[in-house]
Amino acid sequence: MKKRVVVTGYGLVTPLGYDTETVWKRLIEGQSGIVLAQGLDEYPFASKIAGQCCDFSPEPYVERKDIKKIERFAQFSLVSGIRAVEASGIDFSKENTQRCVVIIGCGVGGLGEIERQDEKLAKRGPKLVSPFTIPKIMPNAAASHLATRFGIHGSAYSVSTACASANNAIIEAYKAIADGYAEVALTGGTEAAVSKLGVSGFGAMKALSTRNDEPEKASRPFDADRDGFVLGEGAGTLVLEELEHARKRGATILGEVVGYGATCDAAHITQPDEGGVYAGLALKETLRSAGLNPEQVDYINAHGTATLLGDVAETNAIKYALADTSRSVAISSTKSAIGHLLGGSGGVELIFSLLAIRDNVVPPTLNLENPDPRCDLDFTPLVAKERRIDVAVSSSFGFGGHNACVAVARFKD
Numbered sequence: 001m002k003k004r005v006v007v008t009g010y011g012l013v014t015p016l017g018y019d020t021e022t023v024w025k026r027l028i029e030g031q032s033g034i035v036l037a038q039g040l041d042e043y044p045f046a047s048k049i050a051g052q053c054c055d056f057s058p059e060p061y062v063e064r065k066d067i068k069k070i071e072r073f074a075q076f077s078l079v080s081g082i083r084a085v086e087a088s089g090i091d092f093s094k095e096n097t098q099r100c101v102v103i104i105g106c107g108v109g110g111l112g113e114i115e116r117q118d119e120k121l122a123k124r125g126p127k128l129v130s131p132f133t134i135p136k137i138m139p140n141a142a143a144s145h146l147a148t149r150f151g152i153h154g155s156a157y158s159v160s161t162a163c164a165s166a167n168n169a170i171i172e173a174y175k176a177i178a179d180g181y182a183e184v185a186l187t188g189g190t191e192a193a194v195s196k197l198g199v200s201g202f203g204a205m206k207a208l209s210t211r212n213d214e215p216e217k218a219s220r221p222f223d224a225d226r227d228g229f230v231l232g233e234g235a236g237t238l239v240l241e242e243l244e245h246a247r248k249r250g251a252t253i254l255g256e257v258v259g260y261g262a263t264c265d266a267a268h269i270t271q272p273d274e275g276g277v278y279a280g281l282a283l284k285e286t287l288r289s290a291g292l293n294p295e296q297v298d299y300i301n302a303h304g305t306a307t308l309l310g311d312v313a314e315t316n317a318i319k320y321a322l323a324d325t326s327r328s329v330a331i332s333s334t335k336s337a338i339g340h341l342l343g344g345s346g347g348v349e350l351i352f353s354l355l356a357i358r359d360n361v362v363p364p365t366l367n368l369e370n371p372d373p374r375c376d377l378d379f380t381p382l383v384a385k386e387r388r389i390d391v392a393v394s395s396s397f398g399f400g401g402h403n404a405c406v407a408v409a410r411f412k413d
Contacts, residue, residue: 004243011087014236015053020355030364034049050232050233061079072233074141089249102143103176105170106159107343108343111137140158162402163396170260174240187347188237188348188351189236194233207307220368223369225369226306238351280317283395286406295328298329312375313397317395331378354408360386362380362385365382
């Protein structure tokens with residue numbers, strides 16, 4: 001019999017801030033964390049905007065002498081993970097750490113460090129390349145630093161499925177506990193791709209918004225005037241526990257992970273299946289595994305990147321999975337406020353989904369002023385709305401055709 005898996009802590013690093021309650025308040029108020037990007041003045045980039053964590057510092061969680069050894073994406077994960085553990089109240093010195101796991105999603109790893117060391121190599125030769133290069137750029141560094149920080153000796157690894165990475169990581173963490181292999185998991189996702197190479201690469205694909213004159217208006221999911229996504233950075237980390245383990249230590253239970261689904265379009269390396277069939281099947285499988293009917297879903301935190309094809313495909317996926325119920329479910333894209341965190345998106349957005357359940361409020365889709373007629377569901381335009389939410393689904397879809405959805409619910413004994 002599957003064990004029940006609950007959430008007992010979470011932590012955020014986002015363009016809207018780093019304290020969970022502050023981030024949530026700003027999100028619900030409709031504030032935007034998208035700005036003219038720092039550090040992109042060297043080249044004439046078509047897109048000059050980003051959801052950037054401009055004043056982020058890993059201090060006091062990381063000693064100053066060690067900061068240069070840890071790349072930005074891993075710093076995000078480490079800080080959000082430490083805050084999640086603090087919020088949960090768990091003490092790993094009292095745990096069987098072989099029954100604890102760390103599974104973190106990350107799409108691209110240390111792009112910024114690759115750029116810096118490549119410049120050194122080109123200008124000054126191989127002897128000047130840092131010995132920290134490989135440990136900094138490897139995507140599994142985020143999971144490894146968290147495992148080292150807390151002395152966790154169970155599985156510790158990264159999952160890389162592009163923008164679905166965090167949700168796939170959360171699914172693996174859920175399964176480890178539900179199937180009895182672990183009692184505690186640190187999981188979520190992280191990314192720090194706001195860099196010259198990241199902006200150049202996505203810009204060359206014509207994937208990024210170029211609405212540079214109005215950064216806060218640039219991310220426009222499901223809007224007819226959308227022109228691409230805004231690159232973001234940050235991390236969201238959750239503490240998952242087996243229910244009885246959480247009860248025994250008197251933990252506060254913040255919600256329950258109740259189901260998941262994952263599929264692959266298997267059609268194109270970057271373009272989604274516009275019909276949304278396999279993304280829809282991931283959502284259907286999520287409901288099946290959770291034992292839910294479509295009408296029991298109250299809120300969907302949509303992938304909603306504001307790409308021309310992706311938003312239509314997602315709308316079609318929701319219609320395919322929920323049929324007539326798709327007209328009554330509340331949906332929003334919180335990427336409109338923080339940008340697209342790539343492999344980090346799912347961790348942040350699942351935390352937003354849990355907060356939506358806690359407060360019975362649907363966060364808004366900013367800038368949805370002129371809805372695309374093909375995106376004709378309730379995407380919560382412009383302002384948050386109050387609504388009873390007992391079940392929420394977070395959806396993430398990534399390059400490579402990866403589709404991953406996670407369902408969370410209000411905890412009930």
